[in-house]
Amino acid sequence: MIEGISMSPTTVKPKTTTRTKVQRPPLYKVILLNDDYTPREFVVMVLKSVFRMAEETASRVMLTAHQKGACVIAVYTRDVAETKAKEGTELGKARGYPLFFTTEPEQ
Numbered sequence: 841m842i843e844g845i846s847m848s849p850t851t852v853k854p855k856t857t858t859r860t861k862v863q864r865p866p867l868y869k870v871i872l873l874n875d876d877y878t879p880r881e882f883v884v885m886v887l888k889s890v891f892r893m894a895e896e897t898a899s900r901v902m903l904t905a906h907q908k909g910a911c912v913i914a915v916y917t918r919d920v921a922e923t924k925a926k927e928g929t930e931l932g933k934a935r936g937y938p939l940f941f942t943t944e945p946e947q
Contacts, residue, residue: 867946868921870913872905872928878937880906886939887913890928915946 870891872883880902887898891913905911916924925941932939 865917867915868918868943869915869946870921870925870928871942871944872901872911872913873940873942874905874909875938875940878932878939882932882935882937883939886928886931890924890931913941918943 872887883902883905884895884898887893887901888895891898893901901911901913914924915921921943925943928941929939
């Protein structure tokens, strides 16, 4: 110790790091609406090409929409859901069918 100078102990505060929590983007459901004009085979083809479903899964989804009036196809982020719904609807329109997919937020 140096003469005449008193040293007090120094306190060191622990470093705190703040982590920002990244929020997941909200998810949206893609819904297939039933109509009485679009052929079932065409609906299955659209489900396979746009939504990458296997034949069996696409057939089951198509029948569910046919029997219940609508069926949730898949859940994606908003941009992906809207893009796929638009792509499926436009494939039907191009062939003259009223095939329609829509999106809505998932709760």
